[in-house]
Amino acid sequence: MTQTVFSSDELLLWFEKNQRPLPWRKTYDPYWVWISEIMLQQTRVDQALPFFDRFITRFPSVNALGKASEQEVLKYWEGLGYYSRARNLHKAAKIVAKKHGGVLPSGYFELLELPGIGPYVAAAVSSIAFNQDHAVLDGNVFRVLARVFGVAVDIRQPSSRKKFQSIADSILPVGRARMFNQALMELGALICVPEVPLCAQCPIKSGCIAFLEGRQSELPVSSKKPARPVRSFAVIRVFQGGRWWLASNEKGLLKGLYSFPLVEYAPLSDSKQVIEEKFFEKFGVRVKLSKEIGSVRHDYTHFRQIAVLFDGVLVSGEKQAVFFSKAEQDALPLTKLQQKLAVL
Ligand code: SF4
Numbered sequence: 001m002t003q004t005v006f007s008s009d010e011l012l013l014w015f016e017k018n019q020r021p022l023p024w025r026k027t028y029d030p031y032w033v034w035i036s037e038i039m040l041q042q043t044r045v046d047q048a049l050p051f052f053d054r055f056i057t058r059f060p061s062v063n064a065l066g067k068a069s070e071q072e073v074l075k076y077w078e079g080l081g082y083y084s085r086a087r088n089l090h091k092a093a094k095i096v097a098k099k100h101g102g103v104l105p106s107g108y109f110e111l112l113e114l115p116g117i118g119p120y121v122a123a124a125v126s127s128i129a130f131n132q133d134h135a136v137l138d139g140n141v142f143r144v145l146a147r148v149f150g151v152a153v154d155i156r157q158p159s160s161r162k163k164f165q166s167i168a169d170s171i172l173p174v175g176r177a178r179m180f181n182q183a184l185m186e187l188g189a190l191i192c193v194p195e196v197p198l199c200a201q202c203p204i205k206s207g208c209i210a211f212l213e214g215r216q217s218e219l220p221v222s223s224k225k226p227a228r229p230v231r232s233f234a235v236i237r238v239f240q241g242g243r244w245w246l247a248s249n250e251k252g253l254l255k256g257l258y259s260f261p262l263v264e265y266a267p268l269s270d271s272k273q274v275i276e277e278k279f280f281e282k283f284g285v286r287v288k289l290s291k292e293i294g295s296v297r298h299d300y301t302h303f304r305q306i307a308v309l310f311d312g313v314l315v316s317g318e319k320q321a322v323f324f325s326k327a328e329q330d331a332l333p334l335t336k337l338q339q340k341l342a343v344l
Contacts, residue, residue, distance in 0.1 A: 006148060006207045008173045008180060014203035015183030018190070020045070023052060028178065030104040030129035031062055037124045038085050038116060045189070051080050062104060065090065066097035074256050074333035081336055082301075084253060088116025106130040127177035135168035136181045137161065140188025146220030147192060150209030155220045228304045234275045235262040235341060236287055236312040243323035245314075246332070247283065253300070258329075259338035261285075261321075262307060285317035296340040309341050 019025065022045065024032040035055060039048040055076050059065040065073065070090055077086035092114040096104055105111060106129070111122040123134040142155045145167050153160045173180055191198045197216050205211045210219045237260050238245040247261040263278040270278075272289050279287045293309040314321060324332065334342075 006171050007204060008171060008176075010203045011183045011187065012173075012176065012179055015179060015186055019182065019186055020190075023049075023056070024128075025182075028129055030106070030125065032056065033129040034104055034121075034125050035089070037121050037128075038089050039080060041085065041121070042082050043080055048080070051077070059093075061102065062093050062096045063102040065093035066102075070256055071333060075331065078257075078333050079336065079339070082253075083255070083257060083333075085116060087255070091115040092117065104129070106132065108132065108134055124181065127181045129178075131175070131178040133172060133174055133177045134181075135165065135172045135177070136185070137164055137168055138185060138188075140185045140192075141168065141181075143194065143220050144184055144188045144192045147197070147210035147216060148204060148208045150213070150215065150219065152219065152221050154223050156223050156225075228299065228302065230304045230306060232265055232267045233262045233305060233307045234265045234270075234278075234289070235260045235307050235309045236279060236289060237293065237309055237341075238287070238312050238314055238321070240314070240323060243325050244329065245321045246324050246329065246338075247322070249335075254335050256333060257335045257338075258324075258332045259335045260309070260341055267306075267308070280317075283317075284320040286315035287312050288315050294344045296337065296344065298337045298340065305337065307337055307341065309344055 022036070024036045036048070036052060039052055039055075043051075058076055059068060059073075068090070070087065073086050073090045074083060077083060080086070095114060096102060104125070106126060108122045108126045111117050111125055112119070117125070120136060120138060123136045124138075126132040127134045127136060142164055145151060145164055146155060149167055151163065151167070153163060155164070168184075187202070187204075191202050197210075199205050199208070199211045199216065202208065202211070210216045236245070245261060246258045248258045249255050261279065261283055263275065263282050265275050265278060276287055276289060279285060289310040289312045291311045293311060295306060295308045298305045298307070
């Protein structure tokens with residue numbers, strides 16, 4: 001069996017020279033680090049950067065964020081998806097403003113008490129913003145550790161987490177968590193990439209089991225994700241007096257976000273009349289569907305949404321329908337699906 005020696009010095013040196021110049025790395029302002037970590041869950045750095053700049057410009061401090069309306073926060077999150085992150089961030093900002101005078105607490109356990117902050121974000125913020133000795137585990141770190149230490153357990157199994165956490169804890173150099181955690185994540189993002197890792201350029205290859213044994217493609221072990229179920233929705237586009245009918249989601253993941261009204265339906269068995277009845281049940285408005293405009297697909301974590309857009313008119317119940325001009329729509333937080341439908 002290959003014996004290796006992990007060198008945190010080599011990794012730190014590589015990070016010092018090769019790190020990407022990200023805005024929150026300029027001063028490690030805790031608020032900036034916090035926002036970046038929440039945005040980077042489920043979103044790549046290059047995708048998140050323009051959102052980060054816009055968000056920080058509009059909400060430059062915890063207090064500014066806490067004072068904003070939820071609708072405006074959602075508007076500035078529009079396009080990033082996973083809107084519960086924005087709602088929790090907003091709730092947490094209010095708590096930090098009230099309970100901690102607008103200063104983000106530095107302790108791992110105090111951070112964990114805030115909405116939207118779990119073990120990963122608490123470790124990331126306490127280490128990156130405050131340089132506290134907490135090792136982080138994200139997708140990049142799992143991959144790097146599995147390869148370097150030749151760990152062949154399924155990274156999708158919750159039970160594997162303990163093993164990886166103990167490895168990460170054991171190699172964390174005391175007093176250098178800020179740089180070390182980022183270095184591991186950066187190595188995973190830039191060099192130890194999923195398909196074909198760039199081992200020739202890797203600063204820790206001499207201590208990497210996968211490299212020394214040629215097992216890069218076998219590691220990490222990850223069981224396949226189950227296929228997403230497909231759910232079909234009929235969407236109605238009603239244009240009246242220069243305005244469109246939009247409805248806001250009352251609950252669920254998209255709470256507070258607007259889109260053309262839509263209902264779930266069974267495409268193989270529901271007739272137009274059945275769909276119209278579903279609109280009445282959901283919105284209290286009688287509608288008549290006319291031409292089918294087209295369809296769009298949108299993937300959520302747990303299902304794939306197929307939305308078919310119909311032109312239509314209101315038959316009765318106009319009081320229940322709220323119409324918005326183009327300018328008014330621009331100020332509303334819209335679902336990603338709506339952004340796709342709007343260009344059909
Ligand atoms: S040597 Fe290759 S497999 Fe090992 S950590 Fe570096 S990039 Fe990843």
